[in-house]
Amino acid sequence: MHSSRRTFVALAALGALALTTTGVAAQATFPAKPIKLVVPFPPGGGTDFVARLLAEKLTSQSGWTVVVDNKPGAGGNIGLDAVAKAAPDGYTIGLGQTANLAINPWLYPKMPFDPLKDFAPIGAVSAQPVVLIVNASSPHKTLADVVAAAKAKPESLRIGLAGNGTVGHLAGEMLERRADIRILNVPYKGAGPAMTDLLGNQVELNFASTAAAIPQLTGGKVRGLAVSSSKRVTNVPSLANVPTVAESGYPGFDAITWTGLVAPPGTPAAVVERINAEVQKVLQLPDTVHKLALEGSVPTGGSPSHFAGYVREEHKKWGTLIREANIRLD
Numbered sequence: 001m002h003s004s005r006r007t008f009v010a011l012a013a014l015g016a017l018a019l020t021t022t023g024v025a026a027q028a029t030f031p032a033k034p035i036k037l038v039v040p041f042p043p044g045g046g047t048d049f050v051a052r053l054l055a056e057k058l059t060s061q062s063g064w065t066v067v068v069d070n071k072p073g074a075g076g077n078i079g080l081d082a083v084a085k086a087a088p089d090g091y092t093i094g095l096g097q098t099a100n101l102a103i104n105p106w107l108y109p110k111m112p113f114d115p116l117k118d119f120a121p122i123g124a125v126s127a128q129p130v131v132l133i134v135n136a137s138s139p140h141k142t143l144a145d146v147v148a149a150a151k152a153k154p155e156s157l158r159i160g161l162a163g164n165g166t167v168g169h170l171a172g173e174m175l176e177r178r179a180d181i182r183i184l185n186v187p188y189k190g191a192g193p194a195m196t197d198l199l200g201n202q203v204e205l206n207f208a209s210t211a212a213a214i215p216q217l218t219g220g221k222v223r224g225l226a227v228s229s230s231k232r233v234t235n236v237p238s239l240a241n242v243p244t245v246a247e248s249g250y251p252g253f254d255a256i257t258w259t260g261l262v263a264p265p266g267t268p269a270a271v272v273e274r275i276n277a278e279v280q281k282v283l284q285l286p287d288t289v290h291k292l293a294l295e296g297s298v299p300t301g302g303s304p305s306h307f308a309g310y311v312r313e314e315h316k317k318w319g320t321l322i323r324e325a326n327i328r329l330d
Contacts, residue, residue, distance in 0.1 A: 040079025210296020
């Protein structure tokens, strides 16, 4: 072997050893200071609830200091943009979700980041369906009843939306296409007003978040017709007997709100794996499972690569629907 060749091989081996050593060192010493967990929504919402539960459990179980930092605005874009532009050292991470990583890129004319390129995925955290509900006094007892009524008289049924471009809105659009029906969309500025008008019979339907629907279901004020996830929500008593849209005649139907951790691009793989490993432990804790169930959510978890693939799939799915339905932000 020529001396230049031997030198190259030796340097390559040393480089590989240095990278391995650096990775091991990063895992062993991380974290050496508090971790900032950016939530791209205001305090009190579903994403904030998940983030604070995660921060609490990581702090108590791992001895880490995880501080939640709410940066709301632009449908979650402002907070996630701050994560994308932060130092890639693992000390600033964000809790992304369906809206800002899969839906917003197709709704906003200009995005401050590319969800598929500008983050290092850490791992999925939770999943929550929306549930099609009607007033308890409604004549519609099943999803089939709703479809039959909508076919008989298109746009005679009104569906309240928490807002344009929400998972509830898109789940309704998806159902319209699968069932070949037309329902009149009535957008509101939030889940609260939409629920109020459903209870007041101003609208007939609502694809509500489980967090918003559970209290009304438990109180007997609304009836659940179908959940949008691929499986039933068996861990919540008020939802356990509500069938899925898929089993009600539309196989493959799946429209959920999910959350997942992301880091700035270029964050060392060893640091990403370190955070992911601790998150997996936290998601398996019985108390974590119980508290997520109170909101109608389930822990998901999985590897960074699995989450990256899932985000790509969701990005494509919602983009196709938004283009076909010509959905725009008002």
